[in-house]
Every structure is written in structure tokens, then in C-alpha cells.
Amino acid sequence: MTSRNSQDTAEEAARVVPADEAGIAEAARTLRAGGLVAFPTETVYGLGADATNGAAVARIYEAKRRPSFNPLIVHIASFQAAVRLGHFDGSAKRLAGAFWPGPLSLVVPLRAPSPLSSLVTAGLGTLALRVPRNRTAQALLDAAGVPVAAPSANSSGRLSPTRAAHVAEDLGGAVDLILDGGPTEVGLESTIVACVGDQAVLLRAGGVARGEIEAVLGKALEEVVSDGPVSAPGQLASHYAPGAPLRLDATEIHAGEALLGFGPQDPQGAERAVATLNLSRTGDLREAAANLFDHLHRLDAARPSVIAVAPVPGEGLGEAINDRLKRAAAPRGQD
Ligand code: TXA
Numbered sequence: 001m002t003s004r005n006s007q008d009t010a011e012e013a014a015r016v017v018p019a020d021e022a023g024i025a026e027a028a029r030t031l032r033a034g035g036l037v038a039f040p041t042e043t044v045y046g047l048g049a050d051a052t053n054g055a056a057v058a059r060i061y062e063a064k065r066r067p068s069f070n071p072l073i074v075h076i077a078s079f080q081a082a083v084r085l086g087h088f089d090g091s092a093k094r095l096a097g098a099f100w101p102g103p104l105s106l107v108v109p110l111r112a113p114s115p116l117s118s119l120v121t122a123g124l125g126t127l128a129l130r131v132p133r134n135r136t137a138q139a140l141l142d143a144a145g146v147p148v149a150a151p152s153a154n155s156s157g158r159l160s161p162t163r164a165a166h167v168a169e170d171l172g173g174a175v176d177l178i179l180d181g182g183p184t185e186v187g188l189e190s191t192i193v194a195c196v197g198d199q200a201v202l203l204r205a206g207g208v209a210r211g212e213i214e215a216v217l218g219k220a221l222e223e224v225v226s227d228g229p230v231s232a233p234g235q236l237a238s239h240y241a242p243g244a245p246l247r248l249d250a251t252e253i254h255a256g257e258a259l260l261g262f263g264p265q266d267p268q269g270a271e272r273a274v275a276t277l278n279l280s281r282t283g284d285l286r287e288a289a290a291n292l293f294d295h296l297h298r299l300d301a302a303r304p305s306v307i308a309v310a311p312v313p314g315e316g317l318g319e320a321i322n323d324r325l326k327r328a329a330a331p332r333g334q335d
């Protein structure tokens with residue numbers, strides 16, 4: 001399969017295949033080969049990629065033209081597959097037992113070491129997981145045999161698609177394959193509940209009603225409070241920030257700093273860096289996106305005084321990369 005760029009191929013018609021045995025087999029092969037597949041779930045159509053393949057996940061953001069990296073929901077076929085990726089405590093276990101497969105996503109602590117690309121979680125220590133009940137989605141996840149990261153299959157700022165034709169009109173040739181399983185049953189996104197520590201927090205209303213969830217938990221769901229305990233570091237902070245301060249657009253490196261490079265040329269004084277990683281030596285923004293959070297984590301572990309970041313161009317995926325770098329450079333508590 002050739003890897004495509006949404007900008008070059010936006011005019012190309014998307015390949016739409018029916019969700020029969022042959023279509024599902026082709027979609028599974030496409031996912032395993034690093035391609036993008038739009039597929040139905042009972043809520044809305046998802047734009048799927050192999051969640052363990054960073055370059056494939058980077059293509060999701062490229063196709064959606066998202067100006068920032070948001071963590072993605074990882075779709076798996078069963079609870080057994082979910083517990084290999086995340087930690088399920090009492091309330092997460094109870095909610096999965098009651099509502100999976102179904103339109104509920106659970107945010108739980110990420111199990112380490114993780115096979116998932118750090119771009120999926122946008123560097124966070126938590127992970128959103130969902131077992132969809134739509135039969136095409138189930139069959140695809142079974143056949144693919146990899147966890148599938150999938151946001152709604154719409155470009156940034158557009159409505160979530162509930163039919164294959166919506167995806168074809170909006171994303172067109174940016175997707176390798178659209179699996180047509182007919183209109184979705186629920187028609188709105190999954191409910192998202194974060195189960196971290198002993199809290200159960202409603203992050204997004206959706207296909208499962210609050211009352212049904214509270215009945216299973218035997219208590220009220222908590223609300224997200226922007227400066228409350230759920231946004232404290234290590235809990236539900238919605239943006240990853242390293243411990244070391246970041247210095248952006250660095251053209252010179254000082255002693256004690258770590259260097260996050262981009263492209264073939266290192267900034268002046270690069271030999272003074274206590275640790276060096278390069279987002280992409282060849283200047284490939286897709287590779288840079290795939291490496292971004294992982295490299296920040298690794299440089300931070302060297303406990304530098306500062307992480308100096310070489311300039312990254314702003315076009316294409318560079319916009320989202322620069323947005324995340326700016327957020328990571330901002331003082332804690334800001335986004
Ligand atoms: O119904 C759905 O949920 C659809 C289908 C395709 O599964 N997916 C969907 O994904 O709506 P998306 O990317 O459009 O919305 C996912 C939401 C985002 O708002 C994201 O910030 C949040 O889930 N999210 C994902 N991981 C998270 C995490 N670790 N902590 C907090 N929020 C998270």
C-alpha cells in the first residue's frame with residue numbers, strides 16, 4: 001500500500017466497500033499494513049488506524065486536519081483485550097461488565113509498558129477504551145487482531161458521520177478504505193467516563209445515559225472541574241507536560257540542556273546537550289508526530305535543566321506538533 005497525503009488526494013474518490021466478508025477481510029489487511037479505514041460503530045463512523053503503529057496514527061490527524069493532538073479512543077474486541085492495555089479497578093470493571101459491548105468509553109490508567117503509540121494517548125498516563133457492539137466493528141476488530149485507534153471519521157470542526165456517504169464526502173481520498181455497514185444505530189458518540197483512583201467522572205455525555213451508569217455504580221458521577229482534583233497532574237490532566245521546562249525554536253544549545261531536534265541539521269552547540277533525540281532526521285512531519293510524546297518523555301527522564309526544541313515547520317502536521325509543544329511549554333495548569 002502506498003502511504004498517502006490528505007492534501008494531495010483530497011479530490012480523489014474514496015474506495016467504499018460493503019461490510020461483507022471480503023470487505024471486512026480487506027479492511028483488516030489495510031489496518032495491519034498501516035492504512036486508514038473508516039468503519040461503522042453503533043455510535044458514529046470511526047476513522048481507524050493500528051494503535052500500535054505511530055506513523056499510521058499520525059495519518060489520522062493528518063486526514064482530519066486537526067490543529068492539535070487529542071488523545072484517541074482505542075477500540076478492542078473484548079474486555080480481555082482491554083485489560084491487557086489498561087488497569088481496571090472496581091468501578092471500571094463494573095461499568096465494562098454492564099455496558100460492553102456498547103456505546104461507553106472508559107478512561108483508565110495506562111498499563112506499562114504499553115504496545116500503543118504514545119500519540120494515541122497524547123503522552124498521558126491514561127487511556128480511553130471501548131468495545132463496540134456493532135457487528136461490523138466487532139468482525140473488523142476480530143479480523144485485524146490489533147487495537148484500533150479511532151476518532152469520529154469527520155474532518156476537524158465537521159459533524160460526526162453516521163453513514164458511509166458522509167465520510168466519503170468529507171474525507172474522500174484521505175482514507176484508504178471506507179467500510180459501508182449502513183447507517184449507525186445510536187447516531188451520537190459514546191459516553192466517556194474516567195475511572196481513575198476511586199473517582200468516576202463523566203467526561204462526555206453520549207450513547208449511554210447518566211442515570212443508567214449511576215444505577216450500576218450506586219453513586220452519582222462526578223463532573224470535570226477545570227481546577228479541581230480531577231485535573232491534578234497524574235490524574236486526569238488533559239495535556240501532557242514534561243517536568244523540565246521547554247524552550248522552543250532553539251537555534252543554540254546551552255550546557256545542561258537536552259535537545260529535541262528536527263531535520264538533518266542540529267542547532268549550534270548540540271554537543272553540549274546532556275541527551276539528544278531527533279523527531280525526524282529526514283524532516284518527515286508524520287514521523288515527527290509519531291515520535292513527539294515518546295521523545296519528550298525520554299528526554300525528560302534524563303532530568304535536564306531545560307528541553308530545547310529545534311524549530312519545527314508549521315505546515316501540515318507541523319501545526320498540531322507546534323500546538324502541543326506550546327502547551328507543553330506553558331506553565332502547569334494552563335492550556
Ligand atoms: O462514539 C465514539 O466515541 C466515536 C466512535 C468512533 O468510537 N469516537 C469518538 O472519538 O467520538 P473522538 O476522538 O471524536 O472523541 C474522543 C474523545 C476526545 O474528546 C478525547 O479528548 C477524549 O475522548 N479522550 C480520549 N482519551 C482520553 C483520555 N486519556 N483522557 C481524557 N479524555 C480522553
Ligand code: MG
Binds near residue numbers: 151152160
Ligand atoms: Mg469527534
